[in-house]
Amino acid sequence: MEYKTQMEAARKGILTEQIKKVAEKEGMDPQKLLVLVAEGRVAIPANKNHPGLEPEGVGEGLRTKINVNLGISRDCRDFEFEIEKARKAIEMGAEAIMDLSSYGKTREFRRKLVGMSKAMIGTVPMYDVIGHLDKDLGQISVQELLDVVRVHAEDGVDFMTIHAGINRKTAERLKNNGRLTNIVSRGGSLIYAWMELTGNENPFYEYFDDLLEVCREYDVTISLGDACRPGSIHDATDACQIEELITLGELTKRAWAKDVQVMIEGPGHMAINEIQANMVLQKRLCHNAPFYVLGPLVTDIAPGYDHITSAIGGAIAAASGADFLCYVTPAEHLRLPDLEDMKEGIVAVKIAAHAADIAKGIKGAREQDYQMSLARKNLDWEGMFKLAIDEEKPRKYRKSSIPEIEDSCTMCGKMCAVRTMNKIMCGERPTFE
Incomplete structure (x- = not known):
C-alpha cells in the first residue's frame, strides 16, 4: 500500500520503519504510536531525502526532545565551525538541529548539514529568502517565496518553520493594541515587513494549500511559527499572541486534512505563573498537536545567563504539556554562540527536558x-x-x-x-x- 507521509501511512494502518524505530526507542507499543501519529498528536519528521536520519517522535507520551540552533550569517560565515557545532550537538544527544543560515552559500551549507546529520534538520525558509534570492525584500514575489520552500524540501529538511499565522488581521491587531517589544521573531518580522511593503496578504497564509502540497510530496513536517511570540514578559499572553494561536489551530486542521504532520511553536518570554495556562491553551486551540517552545524565558534581566532563565521555563512548560524544547545559550540576545555557549545551552535544556519527563511520568525517565x-x-x-x-x-x-x-x-x-x-x-x- 502506497503512502506519501508518516501521517498518511498511520491512517492506513501501515507501520513504517520510522514508526517502528521510534516505538522501540520510546518503549511504546507500535500500534499505540501509530494511532497517535494518525491523530496528529505525535509527529515523526522524516523527509524522504534525508537517508541518514535516525527518526525521532515529538509529542504525547514521548520523551521531551531538544533542538539546537546554528547556521551561517553575514557576520559569521565559517562553514566548518558551524558543522563542528552540529557534530558536537549530535554527540551530546540533540535530537534536532535547526539551520538558521541567512547569508552566503546557504544551500551548500544546508546540503552538507543534512548529509552528515542523523538528527532531524529544521529550517526557516524566510531567513534564507533575501540571501538566496539576493533581492530587496519588497521586490520578492510570492512565487519566489514558495520556490524557496520547495528548495529546502528537496534538500532533505525534515521540518520547516513557516510563519503562516500572522495574516493581515493579526497584523492589524498588533497595530491597534501595541506592544512593548513589537515582533521579535526574525521570520515573523520579515513577513510583517513584506506585507507592509507590498500591501499584500501573508503569502504563506494565502497560499497555504500550495505549501502543503510541497510538504506532502517530501513528507516535511510543517512547524507553524509563532510570529507574535512575546519578546518580553510584559507582552506575554496578549491579544496578538492568542489571535495568532487561534489561526494556527485552524491551519493545523487544514494540514492534517492533507496528511501533513504539524508542530506548533510557542513562546518566548513569559512569567512562571502564566506558563502552565499557556500550554493548556495551546493544546486545546491546536487540537493536541505537538508543541515546540523557545524557553520560555521567565525573566528579562539575565543577559549572559539566559540558558538558566530558559531552562526554568522549559522545565515548567514541558511538565505542563510542551513536547519539544529549543535550547537557549548564555549568548542569547548578545552574539552568535560559540562551542562553549552551545554546550552550556544543551546541558541546560537537557536538564529541563529530563526534569519534565520525570514529572510527566515518561517510561524509564527515573x-x-x-x-x-x-x-x-x-x-x-x-x-x-x-x-x-x-x-x-x-x-x-x-x-x-x-x-x-x-x-x-x-x-x-x-x-x-x-x-x-x-x-x-x-x-x-x-x-x-
Whole structure:
C-alpha cells in the first residue's frame, strides 16, 4: 500500500520503519504510536531525502526532545565551525538541529548539514529568502517565496518553520493594541515587513494549500511559527499572541486534512505563573498537536545567563504539556554562540527536558536518577561521572580539589554523611580524626 507521509501511512494502518524505530526507542507499543501519529498528536519528521536520519517522535507520551540552533550569517560565515557545532550537538544527544543560515552559500551549507546529520534538520525558509534570492525584500514575489520552500524540501529538511499565522488581521491587531517589544521573531518580522511593503496578504497564509502540497510530496513536517511570540514578559499572553494561536489551530486542521504532520511553536518570554495556562491553551486551540517552545524565558534581566532563565521555563512548560524544547545559550540576545555557549545551552535544556519527563511520568525517565543515587550511596565516583548529563564538568571539579581520603570530597572530608552512614549501617565505627 502506497503512502506519501508518516501521517498518511498511520491512517492506513501501515507501520513504517520510522514508526517502528521510534516505538522501540520510546518503549511504546507500535500500534499505540501509530494511532497517535494518525491523530496528529505525535509527529515523526522524516523527509524522504534525508537517508541518514535516525527518526525521532515529538509529542504525547514521548520523551521531551531538544533542538539546537546554528547556521551561517553575514557576520559569521565559517562553514566548518558551524558543522563542528552540529557534530558536537549530535554527540551530546540533540535530537534536532535547526539551520538558521541567512547569508552566503546557504544551500551548500544546508546540503552538507543534512548529509552528515542523523538528527532531524529544521529550517526557516524566510531567513534564507533575501540571501538566496539576493533581492530587496519588497521586490520578492510570492512565487519566489514558495520556490524557496520547495528548495529546502528537496534538500532533505525534515521540518520547516513557516510563519503562516500572522495574516493581515493579526497584523492589524498588533497595530491597534501595541506592544512593548513589537515582533521579535526574525521570520515573523520579515513577513510583517513584506506585507507592509507590498500591501499584500501573508503569502504563506494565502497560499497555504500550495505549501502543503510541497510538504506532502517530501513528507516535511510543517512547524507553524509563532510570529507574535512575546519578546518580553510584559507582552506575554496578549491579544496578538492568542489571535495568532487561534489561526494556527485552524491551519493545523487544514494540514492534517492533507496528511501533513504539524508542530506548533510557542513562546518566548513569559512569567512562571502564566506558563502552565499557556500550554493548556495551546493544546486545546491546536487540537493536541505537538508543541515546540523557545524557553520560555521567565525573566528579562539575565543577559549572559539566559540558558538558566530558559531552562526554568522549559522545565515548567514541558511538565505542563510542551513536547519539544529549543535550547537557549548564555549568548542569547548578545552574539552568535560559540562551542562553549552551545554546550552550556544543551546541558541546560537537557536538564529541563529530563526534569519534565520525570514529572510527566515518561517510561524509564527515573531510572538514570535511581542509578545516580545508587552510585552516590556507594561513593562510586566513576559511576557518577558516567551517569551525569555532562561527564566532563564533574570530572574537572573532582580533579581540581583532591580529598585526603578517596571516598569523600573536600567539602565534608571524613565527616561525609554518606560515608558515616555506610559505616554505621555496616556495623563499623566511623573515624573523624
